[in-house]
Amino acid sequence: MNRINQKLKEGKKILSIYFTAGYPKINDTVKIIEDLEKNGVDLIEIGLPFSDPLADGPTIQESSTAALKNGMHTELLFEQLKDIRKSVSIPLIIMGYFNPVFQYGVEAFCKRCQEIGIDGLILPDLPLDVYLQDYEATFKKYGLINVFLITPQTSVKRIKEIDAASTGFIYMVSSASTTGATTGFGHEQQAYFERIAALNLKNPQIVGFGINNAETFDQATRTTAGAIIGSAFIKHLNRFGIDSIPDFIKTIR
Amino acid sequence: MSYNADEKGYYGEFGGAFIPEMLYPNTEELRQNYIQIMEEPSFKKEFDHLLQDYVGRPTPLYFAKRLSEKYNTKIYLKREDLCHTGAHKVNNTIGQILMAKKLGKNRIIAETGAGQHGVATATVCALMGIECVVYMGEIDIARQAPNVARMKMLGAEVRPALSGSRTLKDATNEAIRDWINNPVDTHYIIGSVVGPHPYPDMVARFQSVISQEIKSQLKEKEGVENPDYVIACVGGGSNAAGAFYHYLDNPDVGIIAVEAAGKGIDSGESAATSALGKVGIIHGSKTLLMQTPDGQITEPYSISAGLDYPGVGPMHAHLFRSGRGEFISITDAEAMKAGLLLSKLEGIIPAIESSHAFAILEQKTFKPDDIVVINLSGRGDKDLDTYIDYFKL
Ligand SMILES: Cc1ncc(COP(=O)(O)O)c(C=O)c1O
Numbered sequence: 001m002n003r004i005n006q007k008l009k010e011g012k013k014i015l016s017i018y019f020t021a022g023y024p025k026i027n028d029t030v031k032i033i034e035d036l037e038k039n040g041v042d043l044i045e046i047g048l049p050f051s052d053p054l055a056d057g058p059t060i061q062e063s064s065t066a067a068l069k070n071g072m073h074t075e076l077l078f079e080q081l082k083d084i085r086k087s088v089s090i091p092l093i094i095m096g097y098f099n100p101v102f103q104y105g106v107e108a109f110c111k112r113c114q115e116i117g118i119d120g121l122i123l124p125d126l127p128l129d130v131y132l133q134d135y136e137a138t139f140k141k142y143g144l145i146n147v148f149l150i151t152p153q154t155s156v157k158r159i160k161e162i163d164a165a166s167t168g169f170i171y172m173v174s175s176a177s178t179t180g181a182t183t184g185f186g187h188e189q190q191a192y193f194e195r196i197a198a199l200n201l202k203n204p205q206i207v208g209f210g211i212n213n214a215e216t217f218d219q220a221t222r223t224t225a226g227a228i229i230g231s232a233f234i235k236h237l238n239r240f241g242i243d244s245i246p247d248f249i250k251t252i253r
Numbered sequence: 254m255s256y257n258a259d260e261k262g263y264y265g266e267f268g269g270a271f272i273p274e275m276l277y278p279n280t281e282e283l284r285q286n287y288i289q290i291m292e293e294p295s296f297k298k299e300f301d302h303l304l305q306d307y308v309g310r311p312t313p314l315y316f317a318k319r320l321s322e323k324y325n326t327k328i329y330l331k332r333e334d335l336c337h338t339g340a341h342k343v344n345n346t347i348g349q350i351l352m353a354k355k356l357g358k359n360r361i362i363a364e365t366g367a368g369q370h371g372v373a374t375a376t377v378c379a380l381m382g383i384e385c386v387v388y389m390g391e392i393d394i395a396r397q398a399p400n401v402a403r404m405k406m407l408g409a410e411v412r413p414a415l416s417g418s419r420t421l422k423d424a425t426n427e428a429i430r431d432w433i434n435n436p437v438d439t440h441y442i443i444g445s446v447v448g449p450h451p452y453p454d455m456v457a458r459f460q461s462v463i464s465q466e467i468k469s470q471l472k473e474k475e476g477v478e479n480p481d482y483v484i485a486c487v488g489g490g491s492n493a494a495g496a497f498y499h500y501l502d503n504p505d506v507g508i509i510a511v512e513a514a515g516k517g518i519d520s521g522e523s524a525a526t527s528a529l530g531k532v533g534i535i536h537g538s539k540t541l542l543m544q545t546p547d548g549q550i551t552e553p554y555s556i557s558a559g560l561d562y563p564g565v566g567p568m569h570a571h572l573f574r575s576g577r578g579e580f581i582s583i584t585d586a587e588a589m590k591a592g593l594l595l596s597k598l599e600g601i602i603p604a605i606e607s608s609h610a611f612a613i614l615e616q617k618t619f620k621p622d623d624i625v626v627i628n629l630s631g632r633g634d635k636d637l638d639t640y641i642d643y644f645k646l
Contacts, residue, residue: 050548050549051417051549051550051551052417052422052423052426052535052536052550053426054272054273054426054429054430054433054536054537055273055275055430055433056430057430058416061416061417062416065416065417068549073547074547074548075547097534098271098534099533099534099535099544099548099550100547100548100549101548102532102533102534102548103531103533103544103546103547103548104547104548124273124274125271125272125273125534125537126271127269127270127271127272127274127277129261130269130271148274149273149274149275150274151274151275151278151436153275153277153278153436153437154274154277154278155278158277173274173275176275176433176434176435176436176437177433177434178275178430178433178434181434
């Protein structure tokens with residue numbers, strides 16, 4: 001069974017952390033992953049940096065630009081991760097934009113992911129219809145779960161289509177925004193979380209965007225399987241360095 | 254073979270909508286409605302009326318006598334430079350502002366490089382009394398001060414794009430991010446035949462008025478609807494799409510698309526996408542784009558800000574791949590020389606973008622009885638500083 005499905009079956013609220021590979025320093029990737037696992041993180045999204053990250057706010061844009069300047073690229077990331085399964089057992093997802101994957105070759109990319117022990121991919125700009133038509137078979141062949149996003153504007157009809165195409169979890173974007181918004185969660189989000197919970201989807205949901213402390217983590221996970229933190233973690237790394245990972249996780253739970 | 258978009262927005266292998274789910278509802282709303290709205294008689298009537306009385310259409314098809322003598326062929330200029338605001342860009346913004354109104358949107362966003370599309374958008378927003386935010390790279394804001402001032406006079410807010418390379422591609426990213434953050438009340442007026450479906454097709458349809466007019470004007474002047482060649486410069490490709498549109502399916506009409514070679518195709522400072530690009534995804538469209546082997550989008554260069562885009566619309570990628578269009582790239586120096594020549598021979602100072610199209614006359618020999626239509630996409634007022642610097646005027 002894929003590690004993502006296994007983790008979801010444990011039933012505890014999932015804390016997932018996103019970070020940009022190659023940031024702050026080019027060779028921080030493995031240490032960040034190991035420290036996150038040691039500190040009780042349940043799932044990690046490894047960001048493959050892209051020059052034009054459309055869905056990201058300033059924090060992740062800047063970390064991506066810095067990572068590329070540091071020399072991060074697809075092959076190097078795979079190199080850095082090649083022995084990761086000797087030390088890390090929690091599920092690992094690569095999150096990035098479609099163009100770098102497309103240039104690497106979708107099949108070759110998926111194959112490398114399987115060899116390394118990557119469990120899934122999140123490619124926000126690979127649309128559902130293109131995935132189903134061109135790539136679903138390849139993802140399945142290499143045992144990769146593709147994670148789709150939904151937002152408060154996604155229609156019920158489309159949510160059901162996405163649910164049908166998903167085999168791990170659904171990434172629930174908390175509000176109409178790019179990553180890194182910090183306005184907190186109000187009635188609108190709660191109503192959205194409850195509305196989705198009431199649909200009784202086959203896939204669990206994990207909330208992302210706008211989670212930055214224990215309060216927003218609790219709010220986001222009341223009706224869902226877990227939450228993802230990205231920008232807040234990157235800001236923390238930026239301010240306090242990679243030795244301060246335990247301090248960050250303590251502020252969440 | 255078809256050269257128009259299919260219902261999913263593909264031109265051959267190019268096009269589609271590679272967008273994050275956050276943008277799906279907006280683009281889907283547009284996709285489901287755009288053709289129907291464009292075909293409504295009330296929409297057509299208002300669009301035609303504004304093109305005539307506000308933009309100043311039809312623009313003349315002018316027989317360039319002295320230029321024709323010099324190159325020993327029959328050269329006609331389609332005078333998009335005479336449009337209100339000085340370029341073809343306004344054909345599209347008029348169409349899209351009416352579209353936005355039909356969709357009930359009350360806020361407009363746009364991206365701009367040189368500021369031409371920004372000015373054309375700010376203009377129609379002023380005309381309709383709609384809030385307007387234009388994203389412009391921080392570097393472009395510094396080098397295009399008069400257009401920034403124009404947009405401000407027209408009541409638009411100009412927001413600097415501070416990310417990435419701080420030019421057109423980043424302004425486009427910022428506009429897309431704004432749309433993600435304002436999915437309900439806002440319409441995004443893209444400035445060229447780029448972006449996710451249905452934008453390339455919608456913008457091409459609005460610009461198709463150019464070739465529609467060429468047909469009837471040529472019939473009047475030459476007794477035929479079809480020229481032997483149509484030549485246009487390509488940044489994203491909207492003026493070219495408009496000039497080619499009604500000729501796409503007619504193989505008797507040669508289509509010549511002119512890209513900016515900058516300092517030379519192999520100089521590392523170029524925007525010649527068909528020569529240097531590979532298939533990939535940019536701004537939600539699968540098309541040819543300039544990128545590293547690793548799939549990072551690279552920064553283009555051209556002396557003309559309007560051609561300084563690392564991709565090309567999917568229609569043009571398909572015209573290139575299928576061989577339907579001939580793609581030629583022109584250096585800064587060749588374009589500047591052609592701009593000066595047109596000024597001296599015909600008394601018309603072209604936008605530097607358009608100068609690239611005229612430089613083809615030096616590269617290619619046409620027959621004496623060939624009818625060659627060059628789309629003069631814009632006037633040179635905005636480029637005076639560049640001309641002054643370049644020629645030490
Ligand atoms: C006068 C003029 N021509 C051409 C262009 C290039 O755009 P497109 O390729 O969409 O026509 C621009 C863009 O700013 C322009 O201002």
